[in-house]
Amino acid sequence: MRAAERLFSRRRFHEVKMDDVARLARVGKGTIYRYFESKDDLFMKVLLSGTHELCEAIRRTSAQRIPFPQQVEVVLSDVSRTTMKHRRLFRLVHSGEAPMLSVSPALRAQWCESRRELLDALTSWISRGVAEGHIRADISPEIIATGLLGMLRGVTIHRGLPGQDTIRPIMALFLEGAVNSAAPRRP
Numbered sequence: 001m002r003a004a005e006r007l008f009s010r011r012r013f014h015e016v017k018m019d020d021v022a023r024l025a026r027v028g029k030g031t032i033y034r035y036f037e038s039k040d041d042l043f044m045k046v047l048l049s050g051t052h053e054l055c056e057a058i059r060r061t062s063a064q065r066i067p068f069p070q071q072v073e074v075v076l077s078d079v080s081r082t083t084m085k086h087r088r089l090f091r092l093v094h095s096g097e098a099p100m101l102s103v104s105p106a107l108r109a110q111w112c113e114s115r116r117e118l119l120d121a122l123t124s125w126i127s128r129g130v131a132e133g134h135i136r137a138d139i140s141p142e143i144i145a146t147g148l149l150g151m152l153r154g155v156t157i158h159r160g161l162p163g164q165d166t167i168r169p170i171m172a173l174f175l176e177g178a179v180n181s182a183a184p185r186r187p
Contacts, residue, residue, distance in 0.1 A: 005046045009088025013043065044107045050086040051114040055121040057082060062125040068134040072175060075125065076167045079152055119145055134175075148174060 003025035007016045018039055022029040036042040057078035061071055122145035129135035135144060151173065155166055 001042070001046050001049060004042050005086070005089055008043055008046060009086075018042075040104065040107055044110055047089060048110060048114045050082060050089060051118055053085075054079065054082045055117050058118075058121040058125055062121075062128060068129045068132055069175060071125070071129075072171050073167065075122075076152075076171055080167055119149065122148060 004016075004021045007020055007024060016039065018029055018032055021042070022032055025032070032042065036045060058075055061074045061078060064071065064074075066074070119142065123142045126135055126141040126144050126148075130137050130141055135141070151170055155170065
């Protein structure tokens with residue numbers, strides 16, 4: 001899978017051949033097909049491993065008994081670290097070149113399930129913030145989690161992968177909003 005990730009992150013999806021993966025992994029091509037049905041399956045498993053890694057990081061952070069505002073920074077740092085580790089693969093997904101919609105229904109279902117797992121992990125964590133009074137209770141935690149994912153995706157697409165220089169502004173926007181509370185309010 002590491003060999004496949006390296007190749008998928010360096011080339012366009014259609015340019016990656018299973019022979020190349022086998023050669024880089026130093027295994028026979030038949031060995032790959034013992035574990036993966038197709039190149040789409042291999043790509044999806046590589047992609048899912050990054051998503052699962054991110055979910056586990058969020059769950060670990062959520063289990064820590066540190067103040068929620070500090071958890072926001074840890075979660076955003078975890079997201080940044082995970083996306084940096086798999087940066088080329090995430091860029092491929094966001095570029096639209098990844099075969100997300102053209103894969104088999106079973107693989108598409110796995111992709112949707114992993115996205116749901118990520119949303120559920122964030123929603124659970126945000127629910128804790130609601131229960132502790134740090135996050136608004138009048139908006140669904142799932143909508144807030146979706147909004148946070150949207151902010152992170154937007155930063156990734158338009159500014160590159162989130163790094164330490166963008167974590168603080170995203171954290172401030174998430175916790176404090178964008179409205180200047182000192183600005184005069186209109187009637």
